[in-house]
Amino acid sequence: MFVMEKKIPLGIYIHIPFCVHKCNYCDFLSFNTDEKEKKAYISALIDEIKGRRSRYGVADVLYNLQTIYIGGGTPSCIDVHMTERILECIFDEFDIADPCNMEITIEVNPGTVTNEKLSAYKEYGINRLSIGLQSVNDNELKALGRIHSFRDFVNVYRDARDVGYKNINVDIMMAIPYQTMDSLMYSVDTIADMSPEHISAYSLIIEEGTPFYEKYGTDERRPVDEDTERMMYHETVRRLKKYGYSRYEISNFAIPDHESRHNISYWKRRDYFGFGLGASSFIGNIRYKNTSIFKDYVNHIPSEIPFEEKIKLTKRDRMEEFMFLGLRMSEGVSANDFEREFGVSLISQYGREIKKFTDEGLLVKTGERFMLTDRGIDYGNHVFSGFLG
Numbered sequence: 001m002f003v004m005e006k007k008i009p010l011g012i013y014i015h016i017p018f019c020v021h022k023c024n025y026c027d028f029l030s031f032n033t034d035e036k037e038k039k040a041y042i043s044a045l046i047d048e049i050k051g052r053r054s055r056y057g058v059a060d061v062l063y064n065l066q067t068i069y070i071g072g073g074t075p076s077c078i079d080v081h082m083t084e085r086i087l088e089c090i091f092d093e094f095d096i097a098d099p100c101n102m103e104i105t106i107e108v109n110p111g112t113v114t115n116e117k118l119s120a121y122k123e124y125g126i127n128r129l130s131i132g133l134q135s136v137n138d139n140e141l142k143a144l145g146r147i148h149s150f151r152d153f154v155n156v157y158r159d160a161r162d163v164g165y166k167n168i169n170v171d172i173m174m175a176i177p178y179q180t181m182d183s184l185m186y187s188v189d190t191i192a193d194m195s196p197e198h199i200s201a202y203s204l205i206i207e208e209g210t211p212f213y214e215k216y217g218t219d220e221r222r223p224v225d226e227d228t229e230r231m232m233y234h235e236t237v238r239r240l241k242k243y244g245y246s247r248y249e250i251s252n253f254a255i256p257d258h259e260s261r262h263n264i265s266y267w268k269r270r271d272y273f274g275f276g277l278g279a280s281s282f283i284g285n286i287r288y289k290n291t292s293i294f295k296d297y298v299n300h301i302p303s304e305i306p307f308e309e310k311i312k313l314t315k316r317d318r319m320e321e322f323m324f325l326g327l328r329m330s331e332g333v334s335a336n337d338f339e340r341e342f343g344v345s346l347i348s349q350y351g352r353e354i355k356k357f358t359d360e361g362l363l364v365k366t367g368e369r370f371m372l373t374d375r376g377i378d379y380g381n382h383v384f385s386g387f388l389g
């Protein structure tokens with residue numbers, strides 16, 4: 001009898017580190033550069049994809065590619081033919097069991113994408129767009145240093161629907177300077193009325209080294225205080241629920257069957273390759289991070305692109321990740337899955353922590369699963385750190 005070997009599901013993340021202009025809050029690995037450097041980067045990226053076998057030492061015939069996520073930076077600010085080259089290379093290099101069932105996402109920012117670009121992406125097989133909006137209020141967009149207005153977003157969104165995209169995410173940001181509960185709810189209502197399939201709602205984090213840090217660096221100077229920020233979050237969750245979006249992860253909301261499969265694979269600790277400057281990979285229980293130095297990335301031969309980090313996870317590390325990544329999801333963690341993977345029961349490993357957080361009203365048990373309560377989400381970092389050794 002012929003037995004088909006079961007392949008491991010795989011995701012690919014591609015990092016495009018270019019942006020037209022640096023936003024005031026941004027500490028992502030992104031910058032503006034000229035066409036020559038962009039071309040050099042895309043060539044290095046393609047070499048990296050082709051040269052991955054010797055660098056990671058894996059037989060990737062064991063894998064079945066299921067999701068691709070092109071993020072940044074602003075992936076829509078590069079020439080469409082560069083995007084085409086990257087995707088063609090991936091399709092040539094990897095096994096794909098069911099091409100019709102792949103999720104291929106690209107992040108696009110209004111002001112960098114045209115109807116022609118959206119049509120070209122669709123032709124290349126991209127079937128999910130993630131649009132970086134943040135707010136429908138132009139004064140808030142201006143405060144963030146975004147290059148676009150709400151009108152620009154509406155044009156991109158309409159073009160995307162005209163072109164035929166049926167799976168669109170829109171980013172909304174909370175705790176923006178000048179934002180009030182009313183202006184946030186106006187953003188939430190306006191976006192939800194447009195019916196994207198997925199909404200991500202994140203709070204502004206003021207990171208060191210950004211213009212916002214200079215302006216609002218300390219807690220007392222934060223544009224929106226912590227209590228208000230938490231109220232904004234819970235009100236956003238309530239409001240989105242009314243529109244039919246369910247929260248499947250702390251910051252992510254979707255209509256049924258439109259959760260981001262790629263992002264879920266991170267929280268479920270599935271294997272993925274991250275290609276590009278500063279990109280992270282998780283392959284065979286090793287976490288890798290590429291160099292963040294542009295000239296090192298483009299000048300090295302693919303098999304010698306330096307890793308900034310390479311960490312082989314111990315069993316204990318994997319158990320910790322199981323808990324703090326799994327608890328980010330609304331479905332929480334499964335005691336049965338834990339025991340299947342680690343050969344010990346969840347209670348024997350973490351019974352003390354689980355009891356403490358359950359007594360504090362931060363965790364709740366449903367069947368064999370444990371998940372954060374609403375209060376537990378507010379104290380998420382406290383809970384996650386409780387599972388760290």
Ligand code: SF4
Nearest residue numbers: 019022023026030073
């Ligand atoms: S568009 Fe995104 S990645 Fe680019 S500068 Fe703004 S926040 Fe950073």
